[in-house]
Amino acid sequence: MEAIIKDLNSLKDDIESSKRKLSQLEGRKEEMMKRLKADFGLSSLSEAQKKIDKDDSQLSKLKAEIEKKYNELKENFEWE
Numbered sequence: 001m002e003a004i005i006k007d008l009n010s011l012k013d014d015i016e017s018s019k020r021k022l023s024q025l026e027g028r029k030e031e032m033m034k035r036l037k038a039d040f041g042l043s044s045l046s047e048a049q050k051k052i053d054k055d056d057s058q059l060s061k062l063k064a065e066i067e068k069k070y071n072e073l074k075e076n077f078e079w080e
Helices: 002-040 045-076
Strands: none
Touching: 002 045
């Protein structure tokens, strides 16, 4: 019987520990969502993902444009 009580108390402690960790993680998530709103004006992770996708697309276009202009300069001025 003592072994059962010991096991149940151990499980109870594990559950309480998990509850505390969950509460901490929820608090961290809430804080990160506040920062997302304050820093970027975004209210959800889906909005953030859309912004990331849009910015990635713009970055790719800019890289291509820079490379094109660089190659034009290189051609026009006969760089190595």
